[in-house]
Amino acid sequence: MKLNLKIWRQKNKHSKGKFEIYQVDANEHMSFLEMLDVLNEQLVAEKKEPVAFEHDCREGICGTCGMVINGRPHGLLQGTTTCQLHMRFFKDGDTIVIEPYKAKAFPVVKDLVVDRSSLDKIIQAGGFVSINTGQAQDANNIPIEKEISSKAFDAAACIGCGACVAACPNGAAMLFTSAKISHLGLLPQGAVETDRRVMRMVIQMDKEGFGSCSNIGACEVECPKEIKLTNIARMNRYYYKSAFASDN
Amino acid sequence: MKWIITFFKSSLGRKLIMALTGLFLIVFLMIHLTGNSLLLLNDEGEAFTGFVEFMEENPLIKITAYLLYLGFIIHILQGIVIYFTNRNAKGGTYAVKTTANASFFSKYMFWFGVMIFIFLTLHLINFWLGLKVTGEFGNEELYGKVVTAFHNPVYLVVYELGMIALFMHLRHGFHSAFQTLGWNHKKWTPLIKCLGNLYSIIVPLGFFIIPLYIYFFK
Numbered sequence: 001m002k003l004n005l006k007i008w009r010q011k012n013k014h015s016k017g018k019f020e021i022y023q024v025d026a027n028e029h030m031s032f033l034e035m036l037d038v039l040n041e042q043l044v045a046e047k048k049e050p051v052a053f054e055h056d057c058r059e060g061i062c063g064t065c066g067m068v069i070n071g072r073p074h075g076l077l078q079g080t081t082t083c084q085l086h087m088r089f090f091k092d093g094d095t096i097v098i099e100p101y102k103a104k105a106f107p108v109v110k111d112l113v114v115d116r117s118s119l120d121k122i123i124q125a126g127g128f129v130s131i132n133t134g135q136a137q138d139a140n141n142i143p144i145e146k147e148i149s150s151k152a153f154d155a156a157a158c159i160g161c162g163a164c165v166a167a168c169p170n171g172a173a174m175l176f177t178s179a180k181i182s183h184l185g186l187l188p189q190g191a192v193e194t195d196r197r198v199m200r201m202v203i204q205m206d207k208e209g210f211g212s213c214s215n216i217g218a219c220e221v222e223c224p225k226e227i228k229l230t231n232i233a234r235m236n237r238y239y240y241k242s243a244f245a246s247d248n
Numbered sequence: 249m250k251w252i253i254t255f256f257k258s259s260l261g262r263k264l265i266m267a268l269t270g271l272f273l274i275v276f277l278m279i280h281l282t283g284n285s286l287l288l289l290n291d292e293g294e295a296f297t298g299f300v301e302f303m304e305e306n307p308l309i310k311i312t313a314y315l316l317y318l319g320f321i322i323h324i325l326q327g328i329v330i331y332f333t334n335r336n337a338k339g340g341t342y343a344v345k346t347t348a349n350a351s352f353f354s355k356y357m358f359w360f361g362v363m364i365f366i367f368l369t370l371h372l373i374n375f376w377l378g379l380k381v382t383g384e385f386g387n388e389e390l391y392g393k394v395v396t397a398f399h400n401p402v403y404l405v406v407y408e409l410g411m412i413a414l415f416m417h418l419r420h421g422f423h424s425a426f427q428t429l430g431w432n433h434k435k436w437t438p439l440i441k442c443l444g445n446l447y448s449i450i451v452p453l454g455f456f457i458i459p460l461y462i463y464f465f466k
Contacts (some may be wrong), residue, residue: 006343019343071344097344104339167349171337172259202260211337212259212330214357215424221349233432236260240430243255 001026001092005039007051008099013107013115019097028088032075033058033065035087052111060084060224063159066166067112068099073163073222081161081224101166105173105209116162118208119176123160125204126197127180133189148186155183157225164219164227170211175219177205178235179227185238195246198238262330267428269323270421274447276316281454288461293391300387304379324365331358353420360417367410374403398462411456418448 003024010017024042026035033055040050056064065082069075075085090096098112106114156179164175181198184190190197213232220229242248255261283303286296303309353360374397378384385393397403422444426432431440 008343068342068344071342071346072348076348099342099344102339102342104337106339169338169350169355170334171339172334174259202258203254206259209337210259211334212263213428214330214334214354215420215427216350216354218349229427230432233427233430236263236428237430239258239260240264243251243261 001028001087001090003035003087003090003093004095006095006097007111009051009111010100010108012110017108017111026087028086028090030087031058031083032069032085032087033083052109052113054113055083058083061159063161066101066161066163068101068166070097073101073166074161074224078221079224079226081159084224101162103162103165103168103171103210105171106162106165114162116160118210119160119162119165119173121208122173122177122201122204123180126193126200127184129184129190130193142188144187151230152183152186155179155186155227155231158183158223158227159225161224163222163224165210167218167222168211168213169216169218170214171209172213172219173205173208173210174213174232174235175223175227175229177201178231181235181238182231185234194238195242195248198235199242199248202235202239259333262326263428265322265326266330267425269319269326270425272316272319273323274418274422274425276319277451281451284455284458287391287394287458293395296391296394297388300390304387320368324361327358327361351420353416354424357417357420357424360413363413364410364417367406367413370403370406371410395462395466398459401463404459404463407459408456411452414455415448415452418452419445422447 003026005022005024006019007022008017009020022039022043024035024039026038030038033053036051036053043050053067054064056062058065060081060083063081066073067082069082069085074080074082075089077085077089100106100108100112101114101116103114105118106116109115158176158179160176162173162176165171165173168174181194181201184197185194215229215232217229220227256265283296283299286299287293289295375390375393378393379387379390398407423437423441426437426440426444431437
């Protein structure tokens with residue numbers, strides 16, 4: 001299949017970028033990243049600068065790959081990362097527009113690569129359990145209701161790719177932050193520190209220059225791990241409790 | 249006391265203020281509509297004037313009125329602050345615009361708010377200013393003022409546009425306020441959304457019908 005690619009090229013953080021048009025010959029079994037690999041081999045052979053994009057595991061679990069494909073983070077497919085998006089979802093002769101994530105807190109490093117360390121800083125502010133919780137427990141040693149453990153697990157599925165921020169018209173990182181706060185806060189080992197954690201993480205999130213949630217829900221639609229808006233409501237509850245009812 | 253300032257300056261604190269003032273204004277709208285519905289009666293405004301007099305003279309309502317002004321002011325100012333903070337955080341728009349991931353009502357919430365604000369300013373100049381501030385007309389004359397105003401086609405159109413904007417604003421605002429309060433629950437959220445959809449249609453529709461009725465039948 002022959003594709004026209006309209007790709008955002010930007011030398012570095014400070015330079016002004018622009019779209020460049022490329023033609024690439026791909027087949028429908030390729031993943032989106034493999035298609036970009038083909039383009040880059042082509043560019044290298046022509047002694048041109050290859051397109052910079054981030055990738056690591058290429059099996060949809062690391063959260064490294066992420067770009068905006070035809071206006072949608074990770075492309076059109078529900079619950080799928082860019083690396084798991086295959087070219088069979090495109091048609092021969094299609095023009096595909098590829099842009100980097102856009103958010104104030106995600107400055108462009110080069111081409112399609114953005115700096116997402118602001119998300120790391122939110123984690124560093126409190127997204128952890130401070131004590132050593134030991135080995136994995138024997139089954140039923142700590143009783144946790146199935147419903148609760150499922151909720152925690154669903155929230156823990158967040159791979160921190162930043163698609164929620166990229167999709168949000170407010171550039172908010174609330175889905176990410178709330179997923180991290182939920183997955184720790186729902187389980188007994190993490191629940192102890194919830195009050196302190198939510199306060200620190202929310203303050204850090206604001207400090208990094210993320211926007212605030214207006215419950216639009218684009219994040220939920222674009223999230224490759226289908227993290228739910230219920231997590232944001234939970235974060236709000238934890239935050240109000242921390243602000244008004246805790247001693248911190 | 250530092251914690252209070254930290255709370256209300258944080259993104260989640262600002263959201264809480266928006267939700268609480270929004271819900272307060274939602275309650276106000278119902279009371280306002282109750283009063284307006286008396287305009288539909290064919291009694292030369294007797295019941296309406298009675299309602300106006302009650303609202304103007306009851307001390308409890310007088311105090312609540314000040315709370316209402318405050319509610320409006322906070323909701324508007326906070327909305328503006330949030331809009332600009334968020335616009336700044338967004339970092340630009342994409343070359344390809346998608347409508348696949350967000351509802352029309354939620355995306356343009358701020359602009360519907362601006363439309364309502366423009367309407368509100370006109371609305372206040374027309375009725376509130378003369379009645380409450382300049383004393384240009386008394387309680388018993390308000391009915392006549394309303395009937396005359398709605399016979400002015402320009403005012404009528406502006407009013408009806410305002411009500412359309414109100415519908416769009418409430419359509420997202422109602423259930424959104426509950427989500428912000430943290431009330432997202434398997435059992436309750438579908439109910440809240442249903443209630444929100446009903447409210448956002450019924451209340452603006454009520455306000456919408458009354459001026460038309462006056463224009464054509466009074």
